Amino acid sequence: LKKRRNGHPLPPGPRRLPVIGNLLDIPREKGHIVYRDWGLKYGSDVLHVDTLGGDLIIVNSARAADDLFNKRSSLYSDRPIFSAINDLLDYGWMLGFTPYGLRWRRMRKAFHTHFHRDAARAFEPIEEQAVHRFLREMLVTPEDYNGHLRHLAGYVIIKIAYGVEVCGRNDPDVLLAEEAASWVQRAVLFEGAIFDIFPILQRLPAWFSGAGFKRVAAEVRHVSDDARNIPWERTKSAVENGSSSHSVAAALMQTEDEDISKSVPATMYMAGADTTVSSAISFILAMVLNPGIQAKAQEELDSVLGGARLPTFADKDSLPYVTAIAKEALRWHPVVPLGVPHKLIQDDIYNGYFIPGGSAVIGNVWAILHDPSTYPSPSSFLPEHFIYQSQGGLLPDNAPDFPDAAFGFGRRNCPGRYMAYSSVWLTVACLLAVFEIRRAKDGMGKEVEIIEEYCDGLVSFPVSFRCEIKPRSEAARALVLATSPAEA
Numbered sequence: 158l159k160k161r162r163n164g165h166p167l168p169p170g171p172r173r174l175p176v177i178g179n180l181l182d183i184p185r186e187k188g189h190i191v192y193r194d195w196g197l198k199y200g201s202d203v204l205h206v207d208t209l210g211g212d213l214i215i216v217n218s219a220r221a222a223d224d225l226f227n228k229r230s231s232l233y234s235d236r237p238i239f240s241a242i243n244d245l246l247d248y249g250w251m252l253g254f255t256p257y258g259l260r261w262r263r264m265r266k267a268f269h270t271h272f273h274r275d276a277a278r279a280f281e282p283i284e285e286q287a288v289h290r291f292l293r294e295m296l297v298t299p300e301d302y303n304g305h306l307r308h309l310a311g312y313v314i315i316k317i318a319y320g321v322e323v324c325g326r327n328d329p330d331v332l333l334a335e336e337a338a339s340w341v342q343r344a345v346l347f348e349g350a351i352f353d354i355f356p357i358l359q360r361l362p363a364w365f366s367g368a369g370f371k372r373v374a375a376e377v378r379h380v381s382d383d384a385r386n387i388p389w390e391r392t393k394s395a396v397e398n399g400s401s402s403h404s405v406a407a408a409l410m411q412t413e414d415e416d417i418s419k420s421v422p423a424t425m426y427m428a429g430a431d432t433t434v435s436s437a438i439s440f441i442l443a444m445v446l447n448p449g450i451q452a453k454a455q456e457e458l459d460s461v462l463g464g465a466r467l468p469t470f471a472d473k474d475s476l477p478y479v480t481a482i483a484k485e486a487l488r489w490h491p492v493v494p495l496g497v498p499h500k501l502i503q504d505d506i507y508n509g510y511f512i513p514g515g516s517a518v519i520g521n522v523w524a525i526l527h528d529p530s531t532y533p534s535p536s537s538f539l540p541e542h543f544i545y546q547s548q549g550g551l552l553p554d555n556a557p558d559f560p561d562a563a564f565g566f567g568r569r570n571c572p573g574r575y576m577a578y579s580s581v582w583l584t585v586a587c588l589l590a591v592f593e594i595r596r597a598k599d600g601m602g603k604e605v606e607i608i609e610e611y612c613d614g615l616v617s618f619p620v621s622f623r624c625e626i627k628p629r630s631e632a633a634r635a636l637v638l639a640t641s642p643a644e645a
């Protein structure tokens with residue numbers, strides 16, 4: 158290593174001990190905050206951590222993320238090999254974990270064909286129908302907003318992926334995809350624990366031992382295979398007998414080989430369901446905590462729509478404050494606070510520092526989206542963070558007016574981001590247009606205290622909280638009821 162370094166130091170970081178390196182320094186929770194604080198302490202936006210699994214590089218600023226992940230994207234676009242789990246789970250078919258190379262490129266291209274900015278607009282009618290259906294569900298059991306949001310995400314993804322409508326909460330496709338996705342989360346996290354990438358999971362689950370692991374792994378593999386194959390085979394039969402509706406799976410079947418085609422729709426649920434749900438819940442939490450912001454957004458909605466209809470995508474440009482709320486929901490508590498680790502494929506020098514080839518490289522999404530030089534009050538939920546200073550907001554005029562980092566970096570950034578953002582935008586706009594979101598009251602009429610707390614994990618979720626979500630008026634309720642049940 159000394160030879161390869163050729164006099165260049167490694168980026169700074171906590172002092173390494175012989176043999177165990179920085180094992181004892183690795184934070185057990187809230188890694189994104191600890192890593193940001195290390196950056197401040199060591200005066201560098203790029204850090205090096207010596208883990209038992211190898212080298213870990215943390216990138217804490219938008220500038221360094223752009224320099225490495227974008228400008229040197231041919232070097233920084235691989236993934237660390239999650240090999241131990243992959244042997245058993247075979248999640249190599251999921252685009253997010255596929256090593257950088259030909260197979261990844263083909264899958265990514267297939268994804269891009271259907272999800273680039275203009276292509277994703279084709280999904281808007283499905284998203285509108287699904288959000289209307291969600292609003293109707295919210296009229297009946299608003300306390301189950303979490304379940305309804307999950308249903309909404311599942312409905313949209315399965316309909317776009319396979320052209321079929323999920324039948325209720327217990328739809329077999331959704332249940333299977335949910336199960337596979339939850340195993341993937343666990344598998345990745347716990348592989349991360351081995352590499353010390355996601356420090357929280359240094360506590361390995363009890364089933365990770367001997368025969369227990371083999372048994373669980375066999376089951377998991379089965380679930381992962383079914384999640385990819387069952388809906389695919391059904392779509393294939395539907396295409397063959399001429400009964401299929403338009404879908405990503407049906408379109409890919411005509412153009413790509415089976416390995417690529419069936420991986421794309423199956424990946425959508427794994428990558429797109431939890432992430433979209435988490436951002437929508439963050440929005441609800443933000444509204445409970447900030448009634449003034451909610452009132453201002455509703456004023457804007459009323460002035461544009463006159464309370465006469467629900468917002469649609471065509472209203473986006475007329476609703477800058479609502480749009481800023483949707484973006485702020487993605488920034489305030491980013492869904493994937495440490496992103497998904499990339500891997501550097503060969504030795505590199507950056508700002509005079511030596512970065513060893515093979516390092517896992519983490520873009521600290523949270524630190525970048527909480528940089529006070531771009532977002533002056535980073536911990537507060539302020540839509541003004543996405544309104545330029547020249548227009549009365551807080552965003553420096555040279556900063557991008559979108560929380561790009563929330564969707565990752567460089568060639569591996571989220572290919573579903575346009576679809577994800579439009580789903581979040583429409584959910585935010587429609588909920589604000591017709592519902593009042595408030596603190597819940599206890600039996601004594603006292604407001605229930607809410608703690609702004611998030612679970613650690615690859616995908617981070619707000620800790621469950623109670624709130625009250627009621628139609629703003631009888632007219633608002635009538636608007637929701639007027640969305641035809643037949644359309645969804």
Ligand code: HEM
Nearest residue numbers: 252253428429432433493497564565566569570571573577
């Ligand atoms: C609010 C919702 C979402 C957020 C915040 C989000 C965020 C992310 C992030 C941070 C990454 C890692 C990027 C990197 O490695 O640098 C990622 C990857 C990915 N996302 Fe999303 N995502 C969302 C929704 C979706 C949706 C709806 C889909 C599909 C329909 C999707 C598909 C993917 C895929 C396939 C990857 C892996 C890309 C690759 O490795 O080449 N995501 N996403």
